[in-house]
Amino acid sequence: MAGNIKSRKKFQMSKEQYQKRSAEFRPKKNIFMNSLKAFVVGGFICALGQAISNFYIAFFNFTEKTAGNPTVATLIFISVILTGLGVYDNIGQFAGAGSAVPVTGFANSIASSAIEHRSEGFVLGVGGNMFKLAGSVIVYGVVAAFVVALIKKLIFS
Amino acid sequence: MNLHARVSRQTWQFTSDIRILGSGVSVGPLEGKGPLASEFDTIHSDNYAKQDSWEKAEQRMMKEAAQTAIEKSKLQSEQVDMWLAGDLLNQIITANYTGRELDLPMLGLFGACSTSMEGLALASALVDAGFADYVLTGCSSHNSTAERQFRYPTEYGGQKPPYAQWTVTGAGAAIVGKGGDGPKVTHATIGKVVDLGIKDPFDMGSAMAPAAADTLTTHFSDLDRNPDDYDLIVTGDLGKVGYAILKDLMKDMGYNMDPVYTDCGMMIYAPNQEVFSGGSGCGCSAVVTYSHIMNRIRHGAFKRVLVVATGALFSPTSFQQGESIPCIAHGVVVEGGA
Numbered sequence: 001m002a003g004n005i006k007s008r009k010k011f012q013m014s015k016e017q018y019q020k021r022s023a024e025f026r027p028k029k030n031i032f033m034n035s036l037k038a039f040v041v042g043g044f045i046c047a048l049g050q051a052i053s054n055f056y057i058a059f060f061n062f063t064e065k066t067a068g069n070p071t072v073a074t075l076i077f078i079s080v081i082l083t084g085l086g087v088y089d090n091i092g093q094f095a096g097a098g099s100a101v102p103v104t105g106f107a108n109s110i111a112s113s114a115i116e117h118r119s120e121g122f123v124l125g126v127g128g129n130m131f132k133l134a135g136s137v138i139v140y141g142v143v144a145a146f147v148v149a150l151i152k153k154l155i156f157s
Numbered sequence: 158m159n160l161h162a163r164v165s166r167q168t169w170q171f172t173s174d175i176r177i178l179g180s181g182v183s184v185g186p187l188e189g190k191g192p193l194a195s196e197f198d199t200i201h202s203d204n205y206a207k208q209d210s211w212e213k214a215e216q217r218m219m220k221e222a223a224q225t226a227i228e229k230s231k232l233q234s235e236q237v238d239m240w241l242a243g244d245l246l247n248q249i250i251t252a253n254y255t256g257r258e259l260d261l262p263m264l265g266l267f268g269a270c271s272t273s274m275e276g277l278a279l280a281s282a283l284v285d286a287g288f289a290d291y292v293l294t295g296c297s298s299h300n301s302t303a304e305r306q307f308r309y310p311t312e313y314g315g316q317k318p319p320y321a322q323w324t325v326t327g328a329g330a331a332i333v334g335k336g337g338d339g340p341k342v343t344h345a346t347i348g349k350v351v352d353l354g355i356k357d358p359f360d361m362g363s364a365m366a367p368a369a370a371d372t373l374t375t376h377f378s379d380l381d382r383n384p385d386d387y388d389l390i391v392t393g394d395l396g397k398v399g400y401a402i403l404k405d406l407m408k409d410m411g412y413n414m415d416p417v418y419t420d421c422g423m424m425i426y427a428p429n430q431e432v433f434s435g436g437s438g439c440g441c442s443a444v445v446t447y448s449h450i451m452n453r454i455r456h457g458a459f460k461r462v463l464v465v466a467t468g469a470l471f472s473p474t475s476f477q478q479g480e481s482i483p484c485i486a487h488g489v490v491v492e493g494g495a
Contacts, residue, residue, distance in 0.1 A: 011370045013367065018354065022402055026363060089312050093314070093316055100314060100316075113313070115312055116310035
């Protein structure tokens with residue numbers, strides 16, 4: 001029945017046109033401010049790490065070489081506590097890469113996944129999902145390390 | 158059935174006196190600190206709503222909203238013929254598990270965040286056609302259950318862009334029946350799936366605005382109406398970004414939305430609450446419509462309101478595979494007066 005099809009105004013726009021149009025309305029990320037915040041917070045985390053490292057060297061029997069492991073462990077511990085208290089995600093929103101790149105960000109990605117999936121049990125939930133975000137960092141970290149080591153062995157030895 | 162119920166293949170006109178007899182909402186703590194808080198029936202002071210998982214918290218809110226709606230309609234739950242509901246979680250578990258508690262015949266719905274108006278339109282159609290006397294319809298979302306399914310763990314310190322949105326923790330439900338003095342449902346316009354190629358799952362406002370523009374344009378031309386014919390036109394959850402885009406798109410189509418148009422995602426939170434571009438989720442339009450808007454219609458502040466709920470029909474799998482986000486919008490007209 002032809003009478004059933006109503007003729008009317010139609011909203012029409014091409015994808016290309018719309019991409020351009022909508023981009024004008026999307027608030028821009030402030031790259032300068034974001035970089036500055038990331039620099040300050042990231043720098044602060046690294047300075048904190050240096051202070052912890054100096055502390056271990058001064059008060060315990062660590063050398064500059066051996067203080068690395070306990071320092072990283074301490075930073076991870078702090079990051080996990082802050083994640084559990086629900087603070088680290090706020091720091092992350094403020095600092096961006098500044099809190100994501102240091103080891104604390106890596107710890108946060110594991111702890112947050114573990115907390116998130118606690119409701120599905122310890123094996124399938126916590127165990128199965130802990131490395132959901134960190135997994136790809138580990139995989140590509142190992143692969144990259146392997147490739148670099150291979151290059152070093154082949155070219156420089 | 159009356160011959161004039163079908164205005165076009167997208168627009169329905171309800172031929173009998175279809176009313177919203179009662180409605181209820183239940184929300185989380187952030188929404189409870191927002192500007193509409195005094196109009197919410199139940200406000201939880203923590204995101205867990207005294208349950209041991211966020212999923213159960215969302216179910217509890219949906220059940221509370223449904224029970225409040227039944228109570229306010231002065232009905233017994235045995236009198237309700239149908240539960241039409243949906244949510245954002247896989248296999249719409251919130252709606253299904255709430256259905257288990259309510260012990261009502263059920264049809265599950267999924268229209269992402271457009272589910273609120275999908276439910277209201279279908280409920281009105283079922284009652285108008287005589288298949289049901291009273292239909293309970295509702296939907297819900299929860300910030301933490303949605304974040305976990307669609308994005309990252311809640312405590313993960315990833316940075317969100319300024320155009321991201323905040324999924325509303327809350328549920329809204331309403332009873333649709335015939336007669337009485339409640340807000341009257343007169344028309345519904347069912348949307349088509351529109352996809353203009355937005356791929357960023359944080360940028361839901363831009364993705365959904367074209368679907369809203371499509372449904373609004375269809376609605377206005379089917380009924381030969383203009384934005385001026387309404388006291389209020391609200392979209393479900395476009396947020397500040399989508400709101401501005403939609404106004405611009407509608408201007409192109411020759412409709413000036415300015416005086417009457419706003420967005421539920423901008424109404425539910427105060428400007429000083431840090432929710433980026435605004436609220437989103439099934440709960441957003443349901444909570445605002447079934448509390449604030451219903452109250453204003455009952456008090457006579459609004460005579461005719463068009464609610465256009467917008468939904469992004471993507472899944473975590475689809476966006477990881479690089480697909481763009483298909484969207485839909487459904488509009489329902491609610492009028493005041495006897």
